[in-house]
Amino acid sequence: xxxxxxxxxxxxxxxxxxxxxxxxxxxxxxxxxxxxxxxxxxxxxxxxxxxxxxxxxxxxxxxxxxxxxxxxxxxxxxxxxxxxxxxxxxxxxxxxxxxxxxxxxxxxxxxxxxxxxxxxxxxxxxxxxxxxxxxx
Amino acid sequence: xxxxxxxxxxxxxxxxxxxxxxxxxxxxxxxxxxxxxxxxxxxxxxxxxxxxxxxxxxxxxxxxxxxxxxxxxxxxxxxxxxxxxxxxxxxxxxxxxxxxxxxxxxxxxxxxxxxxxxxxxxxxxxxxxxxxxxxxxxxxxxxxxxxxxxxxxxxxxxxxxxxxxxxxxxxxxxxxxxxxxxxxxxxxxxxxxxxxxxxxxxxxxxxxxxxxxxxxxxxxxxxxxxxxxxxxxxxxxxxxxxxxxxxxxxxxxxxxxxxxxxxxxxxxxxxxxxxxxxxxxxxxxxxxxxxxxxxxxxxxxxxxxxxxxxxxxxxxxxxxxxxxxxxxxxxxxxxxxxxxxxxxxxxxxxxxxxxxxxxxxxxxxxxxxxxxxxxxxxxxxxxxxxxxxxxxxxxxxxxxxxxxxxxxxxxxxxxxxxxxxxxxxxxxxxxxxxxxxxxxxxxxxxxxxxxxxxxxxxxxxxxxxxxxxxxxxxxxxxxxxxxxxxxxxxxxxxxxxxxxxxxxxxxxxxxxxxxxxxxxxxxxxxxxxxxxxxxxxxxxxxxxxxxxxx
Amino acid sequence: xxxxxxxxxxxxxxxxxxxxxxxxxxxxxxxxxxxxxxxxxxxxxxxxxxxxxxxxxxxxxxxxxxxxxxxxxxxxxxxxxxxxxxxxxxxxxxxxxxxxxxxxxxxxxxxxxxxxxxxxxxxxxxxxxxxxxxxxxxxxxxxxxxxxxxxxxxxxxxxxxxxxxxxxxxxxxxxxxxxxxxxxxxxxxxxxxxxxxxxxxxxxxxxxxxxxxxxxxxxxxxxxxxxxxxxxxxxxxxxxxxxxxxxxxxxxxxxxxxxxxxxxxxxxxxxxxxxxxxxxxxxxxxxxxxxxxxxxxxxxxxxxxxxxxxxxx
Ligand code: B12
Ligand SMILES: Nc1nc2c(ncn2[C@@H]2O[C@H](COP(=O)(O)OP(=O)(O)OP(=O)(O)O)[C@@H](O)[C@H]2O)c(=O)[nH]1
Ligand SMILES: [Mg+2]
Numbered sequence: 001x002x003x004x005x006x007x008x009x010x011x012x013x014x015x016x017x018x019x020x021x022x023x024x025x026x027x028x029x030x031x032x033x034x035x036x037x038x039x040x041x042x043x044x045x046x047x048x049x050x051x052x053x054x055x056x057x058x059x060x061x062x063x064x065x066x067x068x069x070x071x072x073x074x075x076x077x078x079x080x081x082x083x084x085x086x087x088x089x090x091x092x093x094x095x096x097x098x099x100x101x102x103x104x105x106x107x108x109x110x111x112x113x114x115x116x117x118x119x120x121x122x123x124x125x126x127x128x129x130x131x132x133x134x135x136x
Numbered sequence: 137x138x139x140x141x142x143x144x145x146x147x148x149x150x151x152x153x154x155x156x157x158x159x160x161x162x163x164x165x166x167x168x169x170x171x172x173x174x175x176x177x178x179x180x181x182x183x184x185x186x187x188x189x190x191x192x193x194x195x196x197x198x199x200x201x202x203x204x205x206x207x208x209x210x211x212x213x214x215x216x217x218x219x220x221x222x223x224x225x226x227x228x229x230x231x232x233x234x235x236x237x238x239x240x241x242x243x244x245x246x247x248x249x250x251x252x253x254x255x256x257x258x259x260x261x262x263x264x265x266x267x268x269x270x271x272x273x274x275x276x277x278x279x280x281x282x283x284x285x286x287x288x289x290x291x292x293x294x295x296x297x298x299x300x301x302x303x304x305x306x307x308x309x310x311x312x313x314x315x316x317x318x319x320x321x322x323x324x325x326x327x328x329x330x331x332x333x334x335x336x337x338x339x340x341x342x343x344x345x346x347x348x349x350x351x352x353x354x355x356x357x358x359x360x361x362x363x364x365x366x367x368x369x370x371x372x373x374x375x376x377x378x379x380x381x382x383x384x385x386x387x388x389x390x391x392x393x394x395x396x397x398x399x400x401x402x403x404x405x406x407x408x409x410x411x412x413x414x415x416x417x418x419x420x421x422x423x424x425x426x427x428x429x430x431x432x433x434x435x436x437x438x439x440x441x442x443x444x445x446x447x448x449x450x451x452x453x454x455x456x457x458x459x460x461x462x463x464x465x466x467x468x469x470x471x472x473x474x475x476x477x478x479x480x481x482x483x484x485x486x487x488x489x490x491x492x493x494x495x496x497x498x499x500x501x502x503x504x505x506x507x508x509x510x511x512x513x514x515x516x517x518x519x520x521x522x523x524x525x526x527x528x529x530x531x532x533x534x535x536x537x538x539x540x541x542x543x544x545x546x547x548x549x550x551x552x553x554x555x556x557x558x559x560x561x562x563x564x565x566x567x568x569x570x571x572x573x574x575x576x577x578x579x580x581x582x583x584x585x586x587x588x589x590x591x592x593x594x595x596x597x598x599x600x601x602x603x604x605x606x607x608x609x610x611x612x613x614x615x616x617x618x619x620x621x622x623x624x625x626x627x628x629x630x631x632x633x634x635x636x637x638x639x640x641x642x643x644x645x646x647x648x649x650x651x652x653x654x655x656x657x658x659x660x661x662x663x664x665x666x667x668x669x670x671x672x673x674x675x676x677x678x679x680x681x682x683x684x685x686x
Numbered sequence: 687x688x689x690x691x692x693x694x695x696x697x698x699x700x701x702x703x704x705x706x707x708x709x710x711x712x713x714x715x716x717x718x719x720x721x722x723x724x725x726x727x728x729x730x731x732x733x734x735x736x737x738x739x740x741x742x743x744x745x746x747x748x749x750x751x752x753x754x755x756x757x758x759x760x761x762x763x764x765x766x767x768x769x770x771x772x773x774x775x776x777x778x779x780x781x782x783x784x785x786x787x788x789x790x791x792x793x794x795x796x797x798x799x800x801x802x803x804x805x806x807x808x809x810x811x812x813x814x815x816x817x818x819x820x821x822x823x824x825x826x827x828x829x830x831x832x833x834x835x836x837x838x839x840x841x842x843x844x845x846x847x848x849x850x851x852x853x854x855x856x857x858x859x860x861x862x863x864x865x866x867x868x869x870x871x872x873x874x875x876x877x878x879x880x881x882x883x884x885x886x887x888x889x890x891x892x893x894x895x896x897x898x899x900x901x902x903x904x905x906x907x908x909x910x911x912x913x914x915x916x917x918x919x920x921x922x923x924x925x926x927x928x929x930x931x932x933x934x935x936x937x938x939x940x941x942x943x944x945x946x947x948x949x950x951x952x953x954x955x956x957x958x959x960x961x962x963x964x965x966x967x968x969x970x971x972x973x974x975x976x977x978x979x980x981x982x983x984x985x986x987x988x989x990x991x992x993x994x995x996x997x998x999x
Pocket of ligand 2: 683738739779782830875876877879909912913
């Protein structure tokens, strides 16, 4: 008998940022929606995040960052995901990301940004309808 | 009384309810504590004024720590500030002082908070984004240039590297001829809440506590005006805790520090008066006031009865307050001014010694000049226009506030028992107890918002479509380059052999059990950088990795 | 190129994807497994189990580092429970292994139990095969010691470490969980806490009473996973156990028993698969009805079902 296909998500905290309230809230919301959630823990380099995403074969990478260091970190992440051929992976982000950075952030391969006040229901819906469907 | 109330309930009230039911089945505080329709003398029956309330400045300090409170001296208006370079932040300090703030409070950037120099790999992209970058004594000298540090007190939000940043402040002042005995201020230096909530831990709990006791001991000996620790509930609350959890966990941390210092052989009355606290002031007006009042009462009782402190100065809890950043919204940011005003009012009614008010751009970026000024003005309006400062503890005797104060104290003590059963603060951290309690509360709070059970104006109700447009902070794009240039200059111009020798001395001290403070001061004076000194500790103590609790 | 080939060529993404397909019970996965099977049987498979929070993940991380120092490549599979209510899971073990995450000689995979325990042990066993074929010299499988599922997983391992911690009540946790029998090595972790010595003594006493003469006498190693103490000894103990397995001929026996069990399990599944494919819904409904009416007991109904199947009903 076949299991229903599970969406696997990596929630990652790049850089030194220690704000983890939002990441945890989002991780729980995704779990409650039936997903398998891997939390990276704090102080992750882009290299660590991408390697984890590969080994865990996740469908979604969710980046949570409130420290303002998102541009250099996302840019490196974008490079690495392209190098590693993770094109199918849906990458989303949340936290404090100013509107003016949005075009650059999209350019780096991030499909959606959920800022303060986002409802977790919207986040879950977005992931459910945009996670890749191409395996198993 | 009780029979009269019954009469009222069955008569007038009943009829009224039949005509129009109340808006909700149950009313609760922001933290989920049930609130009754009405409080009466019955709710505070049997309360002994002398033992439970007392007079301002007297045990158990429920009504305040000073006999005249704000009639004598207003609280210190202390705005948390810092961004980019030492130069930019120095200018912001001067701006705030010009506009009437009465104390300084330094926000450091991420690399500094984690003990890295701005040129270390982990600092990549983080320079100045979250506060001011301080990599060496040279930066500290610039940061306070032209500011009379012998006349104003400075609070520094710094934890794992607290001893080093403190040493920089001390040496910078001494180089200007101001002796350390005359320096007043606070280092946050509260590692337990880092493990619990703010996550700026670096070393494992054991050596972290040792460094803190080193500073407490050093302060007790050499710096009578300095608060060597600011035992903080603010971060615990912001991470998602309820008011009761904030109170209970913070006070319990406080007890753990007192015990650690006693275990070092210090006399409780020698250091207890220099312990300070830091709380959050959230949305629920009365709940917050009750929390502040309960905090003072519990601390007084514990210090007197648990630790047998003899000096009244050891019993009284002085605290700083910050309004709740997590209550502020990115949507319709102007509304945040109103939230902050209410929260600041609660802090004042709760008897705070010092206050930071958040800016309306809290959920968007570090505060702009203008937003910070409006936040400061909010305090000034409360101080000079509202009239609430004219009398002491004006809400005392309110049936509701007293009942809520009692209830809060009981709930906090229930937590004490649970933590005791786990073996104390550090075992409870290792078991993830605090972290799980907080994550559960944060989860509940978010769910209530998402399910519409909790209204946040402008977020899940009363939304508007118009784009938000308030001006945001702009930093000097050349800041990082300038900072790195200074850092390089320091490395070139200092006596590098001397730096090596002093770092070696520090390493010996860290490996043994000497107080590390004098060695840190020596190293700082020779312009050893923050990252270099921290590296010594990283080598000797190792680094801590948390088990995140989800 | 197919996944199996890419994996055999050392492509990490292929290994990761194949494990996903195994977890999902995807079509075509059998074919891939068939291709990698000849390349398995090389790794030393080690199960690590014990009560929640005993320090298993920390220990796995420290052990992996030690093994890397000894020139071995390491595969890690960490299993966490799926919530029976939401079907979701938070997979948290990996966090304790972060320092390994960019070491190309280590491959870590978190798996959720996804309800079916029997199914879990099979998916885990297949995932182990993937890492084995991928070339990991040692494969560490972490599970929470909570019952039968763990025992099954342990049976598939060559060596099993049961992690204990001092001072968790009077009675050693392994007895409660009934996993004493499966331990080849005990790690008394958190030996920096009071009572480690006592736990070691209690374990020794218990083993003295319960170990057959001539059989492997489980080794007990005191460890502090957070500061790397006792980790080299733990790695030594594993090597010793593997040597014992080889020298005593027990390895051969275990492998034979395991392989037989795998064959039987696979046969059962094959058979049930065919049964479902062939059976007519009508027969099923009739038999179910007879049971509901209490005319037929389950066993007789099953016999009847098989008879119909044989006759090509
Ligand atoms: C709470 C808080 C803290 C707490 C953090 C507790 C914790 N463990 O998380 C404490 C008090 C410890 C803290 C400390 C600091 N903070 Co702070 N903090 C905040 C605050 C007020 C709220 C953040 C929050 O938790 N909100 C509640 C959660 C549920 O919301 P959220 O994180 O935004 O998450 C939501 C969305 O963003 C999104 N989301 C988030 N992550 C993800 C991930 C994915 C995949 C998805 C899809 C969505 C998503 O969904 C969530 C649900 O809606 C913000 C300002 C604000 N109001 O946003 C400042 C803020 C983030 N902090 C700030 C700063 C500067 C700091 C400090 C550096 C201060 C200092 N110099 O000492 C320290 C650093 C701490 C550290 N180690 O990193 C600045 C950052 C400035 C910037 N980026 O330009 C802010 C913006 C405040 C300000 N205006 O100055 N802080
Ligand atoms: N004092 C001490 N703490 C340890 C030791 N080993 C692990 N820990 C701590 O114990 C806690 C749990 O460690 P984990 O490795 O996550 O334990 P686990 O058994 O994998 O936990 P689960 O997978 O949740 O069952 C963490 O806080 C570790 O830091 C040790 O030897 N001594
Ligand atoms: Mg684990």
